[in-house]
Amino acid sequence: MRVLKVIEHISLDGVIQHSADDDGFPYSDWGAPYRTPAGRDAVTAAHGESFDLLLGRRTYDIWSGFWPKAPSSPMADRLNAATKYVATHRPESLGWGPFEGVGPDIVEGIRRVKSQAGRDLVLSGSSTLTSTVLQNGLADELILIVYPVLLGTGKRLFAAGTPARSLVLVSTQATPSGVILSTYKVAGPLQERG
Amino acid sequence: MKTLITEFISLDGVVQAPGGASEDTDEGFAHGGWSMKYFDPDVMGGMFDKLAEQSDALMQGRRTYQVSAAAWPSRSGDPFTDWINRVQKYVVSDTLTEKDVVWNPTTIIRGADFLRTVSELRGQHGGYIYVYGSATMVRALLAADLVDELLLTIEPIILGGGKTIFASNGKAIPFNLESTAKASTGAQVCRYVRAR
Numbered sequence: 510m511r512v513l514k515v516i517e518h519i520s521l522d523g524v525i526q527h528s529a530d531d532d533g534f535p536y537s538d539w540g541a542p543y544r545t546p547a548g549r550d551a552v553t554a555a556h557g558e559s560f561d562l563l564l565g566r567r568t569y570d571i572w573s574g575f576w577p578k579a580p581s582s583p584m585a586d587r588l589n590a591a592t593k594y595v596a597t598h599r600p601e602s603l604g605w606g607p608f609e610g611v612g613p614d615i616v617e618g619i620r621r622v623k624s625q626a627g628r629d630l631v632l633s634g635s636s637t638l639t640s641t642v643l644q645n646g647l648a649d650e651l652i653l654i655v656y657p658v659l660l661g662t663g664k665r666l667f668a669a670g671t672p673a674r675s676l677v678l679v680s681t682q683a684t685p686s687g688v689i690l691s692t693y694k695v696a697g698p699l700q701e702r703g
Numbered sequence: 704m705k706t707l708i709t710e711f712i713s714l715d716g717v718v719q720a721p722g723g724a725s726e727d728t729d730e731g732f733a734h735g736g737w738s739m740k741y742f743d744p745d746v747m748g749g750m751f752d753k754l755a756e757q758s759d760a761l762m763q764g765r766r767t768y769q770v771s772a773a774a775w776p777s778r779s780g781d782p783f784t785d786w787i788n789r790v791q792k793y794v795v796s797d798t799l800t801e802k803d804v805v806w807n808p809t810t811i812i813r814g815a816d817f818l819r820t821v822s823e824l825r826g827q828h829g830g831y832i833y834v835y836g837s838a839t840m841v842r843a844l845l846a847a848d849l850v851d852e853l854l855l856t857i858e859p860i861i862l863g864g865g866k867t868i869f870a871s872n873g874k875a876i877p878f879n880l881e882s883t884a885k886a887s888t889g890a891q892v893c894r895y896v897r898a899r
Contacts, residue, residue, distance in 0.1 A: 521855075521878070521895070522869035523716050536875055643861075653714065655857075657880045657895055659845065662873040667715035669864035673734060676714065676859040678889035687880030689893065693714070693859055699734065 511623050513563065514650040515642065516555060516633045517666055521655060525636055526663035528571060534663050543656050548684040553584045555652045555690060560587065560628050563611070563619065563642075565635030566597040572634075573605035594622050594630070596638050616645050623647065636664040643671045650694055651676065657687040673699040704824050705851035706762075707754060707831040708841050710868060711738040712855050717865035718838050726770055732865050741858045743886035750884070750892060754854070755786040759830040762821075764837035765796035771836075772806035790833075793820075795840050821849050838866040846870035852896050853878060859889040 517525045518540050529537050564572070572588070579585040593608040596618075600610030611618035619642065622630065632639060632648075642648050643666075676693040683689045711721040720726040721738030728735060763771065771787075778784045792809040795817050804811065812820050821844065824832055831852070834841060844850050845868060878895035885891050 521853075522867075535873070539875070651714070657878040657898075659869060659874075659876040659878075661870055661875060667861065667863075671715060671861055671863045673863045674861040676861070676889070678859045678885070678891070681883070681885060681891060683880060683883050687878075687895075689880065689883060689891070691891065693889075699737075699860070 511625060511627050511630050512649045513619070513623055513630045513632060513642070513647055514560075514652060515639055515648045516552075516631055516652040516654070517639070518654045518656065519666055520658050520660045520663075522659045522661065523665040523667060524660045524663035525634065525639070525666045527634070530567065536660055536663065539658065539660065540656055543684075543686040543688050545684050545686050545688075548654075548686065548688050548690070549584070551682055551684065551690045552654060555692065556584070556587060556631055557629055558587075559590070560631045561592040561594065562588065563594045563622070563630045563632040563635075563638070564596070565638035566595060566599075567637075568634035569593060569595045569597070569603070569605070577605055591631075594618075596635075615641060616647070619647055636666065639666060640668045640671070643667070646672060646674075646695075648695055650679075650692060652690065652692050655689045655691070675699055704759065704827055704829040704832050706821065706825065706834065706844060706849060707758065707852045707854065708834045708844070708850055708868070709751070709754070709854040710835065710841070710856065711741075712857055712868075713737070713860045713862045713865075714857065715861050715863065716867045716869060717862040718836070718868055719862075719865035721836075727766060727866070729866070730864075734862050734865070737860060737862060738856075738858055741856075741860075741886065741888040741890040743888050743890065746884050746886040747856065747890075747892060752782045754831065755783050755833060757830045758786070758790065758833035760791045760793060760824065760832045761787060762793040762832050762834050762837075762840070763795070764840035765794060765799060767836035768792070768794040768796070768799075768806075768809075776806055817843065818847050818849065825849065825851070838868050841868040842870050845876065846872050846874070848874070848876055850897060852881075852894065855893045855895065857891045857893060
């Protein structure tokens with residue numbers, strides 16, 4: 510059984526969109542001013558030594574235009590080596606390997622990949638897929654990299670209707686630029702009140 | 704004076720009804736009181752006392768004011784309680800009248816005068832204008848970029864919907880992280896100061 514970690518770079522108001530995509534989002538690469546060596550090391554460590562990736566199609570396409578050509582670094586090497594499990598209706602057009610389609614039933618596909626023995630699965634970016642994962646209770650860990658800025662627009666991590674959950678704070682650290690990286694384990698549904 | 708917004712907030716940005724089941728059940732919110740188990744007196748108690756000590760006003764939305772005015776006046780004997788009962792209070796409301804106000808001293812601010820009044824107070828000398836709860840009012844303050852400090856107690860819970868303080872107006876507002884404190888309960892008290 511694999512552990513599914515959701516790792517997101519998120520604004521104080523919950524936005525995880527970082528590129529303009531096709532919806533006119535005006536703050537592309539808004540996290541850039543906050544990047545520090547300490548932050549990079551913390552994010553790399555949070556991913557772990559080796560892992561596979563679970564990605565939505567849009568994030569996969571953005572990343573496949575960047576990481577294969579990126580200079581070697583622990584993060585680039587690990588991302589390029591990871592098997593990319595991609596939620597897509599067009600698996601024949603995938604190019605950045607190694608990859609596998611998740612299959613037409615995304616929730617079932619993720620359950621199947623999770624049930625295998627193997628490396629941790631990291632899900633990052635991919636706002637649509639992440640919503641699906643959270644709504645179906647498939648995430649085991651949530652690693653939030655919180656930036657000290659409100660954006661007021663953009664795709665958000667948590668959709669209304671995400672089931673209520675308790676979590677446990679495992680660790681937290683702040684970078685010199687004010688980014689807080691916190692690791693949470695998903696503990697379970699909330700107890701009913703009353 | 705400076706505005707200081709203090710909120711108990713879930714990972715998904717909800718601030719509704721942290722303190723009690725019947726505090727605010729708008730839109731069928733069913734998790735009232737969710738924040739109580741994350742309170743850590745060792746980490747949080749002294750912090751709120753100290754900020755209150757530096758504050759010369761309390762500003763609230765109508766609902767938070769009414770919940771507070773029903774609870775605080777009958778209490779006494781600790782620094783925060785004594786401060787909140789003594790301090791100058793402002794409530795933003797178009798419906799309350801002078802006879803509704805029994806928690807003194809309180810001044811009613813009408814909605815149309817709200818942003819101007821806050822701007823004027825921020826131009827005066829004095830300590831913080833302390834705010835808690837009051838989701839609707841805080842959203843208006845953030846939308847107007849009238850927030851000087853944001854003290855978020857971020858709690859390890861996802862609520863799946865409820866009132867938030869964050870506006871969706873597309874205006875980016877940068878803050879500096881001033882300090883963080885980790886509570887034994889997994890809550891984190893994060894103090895942000897408007898970057899200018």
